[in-house]
Amino acid sequence: MDERRFYDEKEETKQIPLTCPHCRQEGTYPVRWMVRNKKSGVPAGANEEDKKQFAKARSYMVRIDNMVACRNIRCRKRFDLTGQTVFLI
Numbered sequence: 151m152d153e154r155r156f157y158d159e160k161e162e163t164k165q166i167p168l169t170c171p172h173c174r175q176e177g178t179y180p181v182r183w184m185v186r187n188k189k190s191g192v193p194a195g196a197n198e199e200d201k202k203q204f205a206k207a208r209s210y211m212v213r214i215d216n217m218v219a220c221r222n223i224r225c226r227k228r229f230d231l232t233g234q235t236v237f238l239i
Contacts, residue, residue, distance in 0.1 A: 155193045156207050157186040161214070168218065173225040181231065182214040187239070209239040 162185050165178045187209045192201055213235045219228045 153203070153207075156204050157188060157209075159184060159186050161185070162211075168231070170220040170222065170225060170227070171229050172227045173220060173222050175220065175222045175225070177221045179218045179221070181218065184212045184214055185239075186210055186212070211237045211239060 162183045163180045164183060166181050167176065167178050169176045188207050192204050196204065213231065215231065217228045217230055220226055
């Protein structure tokens with residue numbers, strides 16, 4: 151069974167405070183995340199192995215955006231987002 155059947159997916163945008171590495175200006179930037187919430191029950195047609203896998207599954211978030219553009223008018227350079235790309239909920 152496909153693991154995606156265990157989760158409800160939706161896209162969320164969160165404001166994250168970041169500092170531009172080029173101009174060192176701080177600001178809040180919108181970053182998109184895919185939120186995968188575990189369903190309340192086992193999907194129909196699941197066998198014993200799928201039920202074990204569902205019991206171990208947890209809700210989590212995956213970052214979609216890997217780069218953001220600086221909001222400083224003089225800079226406007228794009229920079230990579232560092233850190234974790236997956237967060238457990």
